[in-house]
Amino acid sequence: MLHEPAAKQEKDKASDWKAKLGIKLFWLYCIIYLGFVGIAVFAPELMRIPILAGTNLAIVYGMTLIIFAIVLGLIYNHLCTKKEDEMSKKDGETK
C-alpha cells in the first residue's frame, strides 16, 4: 500500500525471519509425518505394538501428530509475535 511505506518495510524485515522459521518448523514436522507414513507402508506390523496404557503405536503416533501440529503452531506464533514486536520497537527507536 502506497500510503504506508515505513510500515511495509518493517513488515518485510520480520517476514524474511518468519519465513525461515516457518520452513524449519515445516521440515521438522515433515520428517515426523514421513516417519509415520513410512511405518504405515513399509513396516505396518510395528503399528500394532502397544506403547501407552495398552494403546498401540498407530493410535498414539497418530494422535501425537495432531497434538504436535498444535504445539508447533503455538511455538511459531509466540516466536513470530515476539520478533514482530522487537522489530517495531527497534523501528520506533531509529526514527
Added chain:
Amino acid sequence: MNYTPSPIAITIFLAFVGLVLGMSFFFARKAKSAEGYFAAGGTIHWFVNGIAFAGDYLSAASFLGICGLIAIFGYDGFLYSIGYLAGWVVALFVVAEPMKRLGKYTFTDALDSKFNSKSIQLMAAVSTLAVSLFYLIPQMVGAGVLVTPLLGLPHWVGVIMVGAIVITIVATAGMTSTTYVQFLKGGLLIIFSTVLSIAVLNKGLSTTPRPETFVPQTLTAQATLDGKTEGYTFVTQITDEKTGQTFAKLTTEKEIQLGENAPVETQTIAGWWQLDGDKLIETQSKTKTASGEELYNGAPKKAGLFKSVGYLTSLGKDESGKAIESTGKLGIFGYFAAIEKAEVVRYPKGSAVKLEDNGNHVKVWCPVVTKGSDLLAPGQYFSTKTPLGKLNFLSLMLALFLGTASLPHILIRYYTVPSQRDARKSTIVAIAAIGFFYILTLFMGYGAMTMGVIDLESGNMSAPLLAASFNIVLFSIISAIAFATVLGTVSGLIVAASGAVAHDLMDNYFSIKMTDVQKVRAGKLTAVGVGIIAVGLGIAFKGVNVAFLVGWAFAVAASANLPSIIMLLFWKKTTAKGIAWSIGVGMVSALGIILSSPKMYAQYGLDPDMALHALNNPAIISVPLSFIVLMVVSLMTQKDNEGLKDI
C-alpha cells in the same frame, strides 16, 4: 435401512436452516462492495476467522466420511484425519503470511503479484474453478445422504435443497455471511462431537447388542438343506463364481407390518444364508426382482427387516478368566485397550456378494468376525502389501499433506482478516479446533462400529446414526449441524469459484471494465451457475464415500496450485510462464489420472479392471510433474524476468 422422520428432527432442522438463512440476510447488508463480497471487507476478528476456517474445513468429508470410514474399516479412516490435519502445517508455516501479504481477494492475485501476467490469471482462475467443483461433489453427496434419514426425503431432493439454499445465501450475501455461518457451524460441530464422544466413552463397550442391531442366526447346514429344520424351507442354493461362496435361499414365516398404522400380517419371507462348513449363517440381502420391485431381507423396505449392523462378540477375559460382558465407563486409552482385546462382527469391503436368482438381482452382505487389534492398525481399507497398494497410499498421503494449503476456499479466508498477524493467529485457532475434532473422529467412528448403528447401504451416515442411538434430539441437532456444514462449505467454495470468474477472469484476464456493483453482480451470477453444476454432480456421485472424493479434490489442488505457490515464494528464477504451465500441467495430469482411474471406471458403470491404469490417487505423479514443468519452463524463459522486482 428404514428411516422414519420424526417431528422433533424436522423442527430442529428447519429452525437451524432458518437461523442460517436469517444470518445471511442480516449480513447481506454489509456486503455492498466487491471487497465486502469477496473478502468480507478484511474486517473479521482472528478468532472468528479461525473457527470459520474449521467450519470451512470440517466439511461433510470429515464428519460424515471419516467417521464412516473408521466405523467400517477401523484405523484406516483415521489416516485421513492425520493427513487432513498435517496439511495445515504447510498452510501455517509456508503459505499463510505470504498469501496475506501478496494478495487482495483471491489466490490468483497473490500468484500474479510479481508478474501481472495474463496467462497466470487464466490458468489460476481455471484451476480454482476445477478444484472448487471437485470439492463440491462430495459436499453435495453428503447433503443427499443426510436428508434421507432426517426428513425421509430421497437423495436427489437433498442435493437440490442444498443447491437452492446455498445459491440464495451466496447470491445475497457473500463472504461476510459465509464467515459467520461457518463460525457458528464450526463451533457447534466441535461442541456436539465432543458431547457424542463423551457419551461413547461413558457408555463403554458391551457384548449385548442393541435390539435394533442385526444379529445373524446360525443353523445346522445338512439338516436344513435336507428340510429337517423346523420353521425353515430350503428353496435353492447358488455358488458365486468369483468368491467360491455358496448361499442357500430359505423361506420362513414372519410377522410383517408395512408402516406404523398398517395391520400386522404373517407372510412367507425368503432369506439368504451363507454356507460356512457345517453351518448356515444368516446374511442381510437386497433383491431387485425382475419386475423392478426392491426387497430388503425378503420384504419391502417399509417392513423394517433390514437392520443396522456391527456389534461385539467378545471383550476378552478378566483376570479370573471370566468373559467380560461390559466394560462400563472408559477413559481415552482404556477405550482403545478394550477394543484391542475385543472381537467385532462387521461387514468389510468384499463381504458383499452379488448373485443372480432366476432373473432377480440379489446382493448379500455376509458378517465377518474381526479381531479388535486388526481394526486399530492400518490395513483394512488401504492394502499396502502390493507395490501398487503402497504407491496409492503414499500418493494419497502426499495429496492430503500438500492439498490443504492450495484449496481456494481456504486460501481466500486469509483475506478476510486485517493483518498478517491475524492470518497467522486464525490459522492456529483453526489447527487447534480441527485437530481436536479429528481426535474425536476416533471415538465417533469406533463407537458407530461397535454399537450397531451402521447402515450397510451408506457408511457416510455412521456419525449421525450413532447420535440417534443415544437420543433423537442429539441426532437431530447433529444432523442439522452436518447439513449446515455442507451449506457452509458449499457457500465458501461457490464464493471462491465466483471470485475466480468475476475478479480473475472477467476483470483481470479479459479486462472487462466493471464497477464494483457490476463485479458483485457477475460474482453472484457465477455463483448460481456453479451451484447448478454442483447439484448435477452431487446426484451423479451418490453412494461414493465422501472422504474418498475429497481426496481427489486435494490431489487436484496440490498438483495445480502448490508447486507455483512454493516456487514463487522460494525460488527467485520462477517466471510467469513457468507458473502458468505448472498450474496447467498439474491440473490436467491430476484430472487425467483421476478420470481414467479404476474408481472412475466403476462410476461410469464400466469394469474397473479395464481402466487405463491402476492408480486411484494421482498426486504422486502429478505433483512432481508440476514442479518439474515449472522449473524447466522457468529456466527456458529467464529473459522474461529481467527488470522484475523480487517479492
